[in-house]
Amino acid sequence: MNRGMSIIVRTATRLVYALILVFGFYVIMHGHLTPGGGFQGGAVVASGFALVLVALGTAGLKGVLNRHLLQSLEEVGALAFLGLAFAGVGTAFFYNLLANSGSIFGATDPSALASGGLLPLMNWAVGLKVMTGIASILIVMIIGARKEAVE
Amino acid sequence: MKRALTVAGFLLVAAFLVVAATTIRPFGEPSHTEMDDYFLSNCQTEVVANNVVTAVVFDYRGFDTLGEATVLFAAVVGVLALFRTVREDER
Amino acid sequence: MTLGQMPFVVSALLVVLGLYALLFKRNLIKMVIGVSIIETGVNLFLVTVGYRAGGQAPIYTYSDPSAVRVLPTPQALTLTSIVIGLATTALLLSFVVFIHRHYQTLDAEKIKELKG
Numbered sequence: 001m002n003r004g005m006s007i008i009v010r011t012a013t014r015l016v017y018a019l020i021l022v023f024g025f026y027v028i029m030h031g032h033l034t035p036g037g038g039f040q041g042g043a044v045v046a047s048g049f050a051l052v053l054v055a056l057g058t059a060g061l062k063g064v065l066n067r068h069l070l071q072s073l074e075e076v077g078a079l080a081f082l083g084l085a086f087a088g089v090g091t092a093f094f095y096n097l098l099a100n101s102g103s104i105f106g107a108t109d110p111s112a113l114a115s116g117g118l119l120p121l122m123n124w125a126v127g128l129k130v131m132t133g134i135a136s137i138l139i140v141m142i143i144g145a146r147k148e149a150v151e
Numbered sequence: 152m153k154r155a156l157t158v159a160g161f162l163l164v165a166a167f168l169v170v171a172a173t174t175i176r177p178f179g180e181p182s183h184t185e186m187d188d189y190f191l192s193n194c195q196t197e198v199v200a201n202n203v204v205t206a207v208v209f210d211y212r213g214f215d216t217l218g219e220a221t222v223l224f225a226a227v228v229g230v231l232a233l234f235r236t237v238r239e240d241e242r
Numbered sequence: 243m244t245l246g247q248m249p250f251v252v253s254a255l256l257v258v259l260g261l262y263a264l265l266f267k268r269n270l271i272k273m274v275i276g277v278s279i280i281e282t283g284v285n286l287f288l289v290t291v292g293y294r295a296g297g298q299a300p301i302y303t304y305s306d307p308s309a310v311r312v313l314p315t316p317q318a319l320t321l322t323s324i325v326i327g328l329a330t331t332a333l334l335l336s337f338v339v340f341i342h343r344h345y346q347t348l349d350a351e352k353i354k355e356l357k358g
Contacts (some may be wrong), residue, residue, distance in 0.1 A: 144234035179295035226329030
């Protein structure tokens, strides 16, 4: 169980990592209007998790991240993406069901936030999958590689 | 002998790649743009979104994104499975 | 050879550099870095294939509606390729950690259990 880096780095990380998470969620959410989307925003949030792991050490895992929660959230993201793909299977696989209709994501103006049909929901599912998947890989590799040094 | 063969093969592949890069189509004139012209002109009315790249990734060619999500899931499961056996015989 | 073909030549040079690191280095980590450089060269090539002369990004927010736009499909394929490169590198590095744990060395010449 290592303590991480010096106290200046630890204090700065505790202040900054929430801003990184907010920026990552912004990039995921506006994926159908500005450059970005699920994969890019998921990578930004995963780099925030990497900052927490490096600066706060594995002792930071108890207070900030929970390993089993991350693994189950990744499965939820993958199943949600598959379920959204099957949602319009009456017409075609991956049919965009909610675009151009009057309901919740079906605005007809393409510059509105609530437009795009199933696109924002798929962005959220893929973003959740990417960020929790990369965070799980990082945590398992850091703990697994350090056991070698303990023996 | 084996090292000379490796060096010769590597130089052959390198020369082939550089010559192919200079005699390919001129930079800035793609061929067969009919599919992309259809995507660019019909994206704002069918998929009501302003970002054509996201519409191509998730709506027009969503099947490729399904394959990519599967590859990412397989990689995460593989890494988790590799590091799991060490913890068991440490117990 | 005109100077206008420079983006294609740069991506070919990146692939050649990655091949050199993969073939002629003996440390396993340097081989993994070579694989990653090859993937970077291929992604660069994919993006530069879809360029139209004088074009702008294929996004309609706050932009001129009558401008010439580059092709969006190669950019979508590059997104997929980058994520697959990440998955490959993660698995390769896990294998390197395991090999070091078993053989206590990272030299490719000394790992000989599968040889003839």
